[in-house]
Amino acid sequence: xxxxxxxxIPVILLAALALTACPKDKHHHDDPPPVTTxxxxxxxxxxxxxxxxxxxxxxxxxFKTITHAMTVATTSGSTVQVAPGQYDAVNNLETFxxxxxxxxxxxxDETNKGNGSTATSIIGKGPAPAGFTAVTVTVLPGxxxxxxxxxxxxxxxxxxxxxxxxxxSTVTLRNNTVTGATLRGVDIDVSTNHxxxxxxxxxxxxxxxxxxxxxxxxKVQSNVITGNAFGVEYDVAGGDLxxxxxxxxxxxxxxxxxxxxxxxxxxxxxxxxxxNNLWDHTTPSVSCNFTGDxxxxxxxxxxTAATIITTGSAQTISPNAPCP
Numbered sequence: 001x002x003x004x005x006x007x008x009i010p011v012i013l014l015a016a017l018a019l020t021a022c023p024k025d026k027h028h029h030d031d032p033p034p035v036t037t038x039x040x041x042x043x044x045x046x047x048x049x050x051x052x053x054x055x056x057x058x059x060x061x062x063f064k065t066i067t068h069a070m071t072v073a074t075t076s077g078s079t080v081q082v083a084p085g086q087y088d089a090v091n092n093l094e095t096f097x098x099x100x101x102x103x104x105x106x107x108x109d110e111t112n113k114g115n116g117s118t119a120t121s122i123i124g125k126g127p128a129p130a131g132f133t134a135v136t137v138t139v140l141p142g143x144x145x146x147x148x149x150x151x152x153x154x155x156x157x158x159x160x161x162x163x164x165x166x167x168x169s170t171v172t173l174r175n176n177t178v179t180g181a182t183l184r185g186v187d188i189d190v191s192t193n194h195x196x197x198x199x200x201x202x203x204x205x206x207x208x209x210x211x212x213x214x215x216x217x218x219k220v221q222s223n224v225i226t227g228n229a230f231g232v233e234y235d236v237a238g239g240d241l242x243x244x245x246x247x248x249x250x251x252x253x254x255x256x257x258x259x260x261x262x263x264x265x266x267x268x269x270x271x272x273x274x275x276n277n278l279w280d281h282t283t284p285s286v287s288c289n290f291t292g293d294x295x296x297x298x299x300x301x302x303x304t305a306a307t308i309i310t311t312g313s314a315q316t317i318s319p320n321a322p323c324p
Contacts, residue, residue, distance in 0.1 A: 041077035044069050048085030048092045066106070066122065067095045076103025076144065084109055084118040088155065096126030102142035102168065108149030110175040113200055121151040125158050128165065133212075134183050135160035143168030143191075153180035162187040163204070166214075169193050179203045184210040185228065188238065193217040193246075196239065203227040208257070211238025219246040224253045231257035234264040234272055234306070243275030243309060250276030255316040259290040264297050264306045276312035284310050 044057035051064035059081075063069045066087050069080045078101075087094050100106050108120035115121075125136035138154055141147050141164065154161050163181040164173065169191040175198040178185040185204040188194065191214045201208040201223060208228035209220070218239030225231045231254045232241065242250025254261045254277055261279060264272060284294035297306045 041079065042073065042075065043079045043081060044073050045081050045083070046087075047083040048087055049083070065092055065094050066098055067093075070099060070101060070104070070106075073104050074101045076101075077105075078103075079105040079107060082106065082108045082120060082150075084116060084120045086119070086121050086123060088121075088123040094122075094124055096124040097128070097137040097140045097165075098122060098124075099140045100142050100145040100147060103144040104142065105146040106141075106148070106150075107146070110149035112149075113175050113177045113198070114149050114151035115177045115200075119151045120149060121153070123153055123155055125154045125161055128162065129167070132162075132165065132167075132187075132189065133160070134162035134165060134187060137161070137165045138163045140165055141168065141171045141173070144170045146172040146174065147176060148172070148174040149176065151177045151179075153178075154182075158182055165189065166191050166194060171195075172197075174198050176200070177202070178208075182206060184208075184212070184233075186210065187212055188215040188218070190214045194219070194239065196220045196223060198222050200224045201228070205229055207231070207233040209233070211236055215239045217246050219248045220252065221248040222251040225261075226253060226256045228257045229259050230263050231255075231261040232263075234262075234266055234270065236266055237270040238272075241272070241274040242277050243311065244273030248273070250274070250312065252277045253316055254278070254294075255280050256292070258292065260288070260292070260296045261294045262296070262308070263288075264299075264308070266299075266306060267304060269304050269306065271307040272309065274308060274310050277310070278314050278316040279310070280316065282313065282315040284313055
């Protein structure tokens with residue numbers, strides 16, 4: 001029996017050594033995947049004075065037109081940084097409307113709201129998309145995009161013109177000067193949840209800010225809305241001007257608009273949160289006489305009257321004093 005026993009021992013030892021050398025990796029499939037760092041979002045540069053659209057769009061070799069940059073910066077999260085200068089169709093060969101792709105950040109001179117010693121201006125108009133009341137538009141921001149730090153207006157002879165038309169949701173408009181529209185400075189169509197903050201929306205021939213068909217969930221705060229025919233227009237339930245569910249802290253100057261500072265034309269009863277803002281009067285005047293009154297509800301006293309909350313209001317100027 002001994003030879004048989006001695007014969008089996010080496011076989012058993014070899015099998016054990018094989019198992020030791022190649023252990024079953026029963027836990028390998030449970031290991032966490034390796035941590036990878038995503039590449040940084042691309043940044044492109046535009047300079048009307050020194051750029052060329054044949055350049056790569058780097059800081060050292062910028063593009064010339066915003067139009068071209070918008071065809072390159074198509075990935076959400078991309079930033080297009082624009083130097084001061086005039087971005088128009090005649091001098092800079094821009095094509096209007098300027099259409100910002102979804103999720104792209106178009107950034108100019110935020111410190112001066114686009115109106116520094118050399119303005120960072122977007123001046124022009126192009127055909128509005130089909131189905132809108134505006135005939136021409138200057139800028140069309142895509143869903144989730146940001147437009148910040150520009151002086152935005154139209155060129156001459158711009159009847160039925162919107163300066164900015166928001167038809168995609170979650171747009172950020174920040175620290176711009178919006179002026180020169182014949183219909184609306186900022187026209188909000190079927191879209192929601194915008195952030196509109198720190199802008200000067202001034203001297204537009206129609207409404208400065210208009211919730212035409214949307215805007216619910218939008219935070220509107222710290223803007224100056226003055227010198228327009230109508231300051232803020234609600235045709236439907238729209239943005240939170242202060243104290244509403246979107247979290248606006250107010251701080252808007254809604255004053256010195258030529259006909260009305262805030263007007264609602266909504267066909268159904270809506271609630272307008274407009275707390276903690278600055279008006280022409282400490283307690284906003286309520287009238288539809290089109291003589292510079294603070295608040296007008298055309299359905300006041302009816303079943304479709306709006307509830308307009310203006311608590312915490314304050315006065316920007318003395319009544320009947322010259323507007324700034």
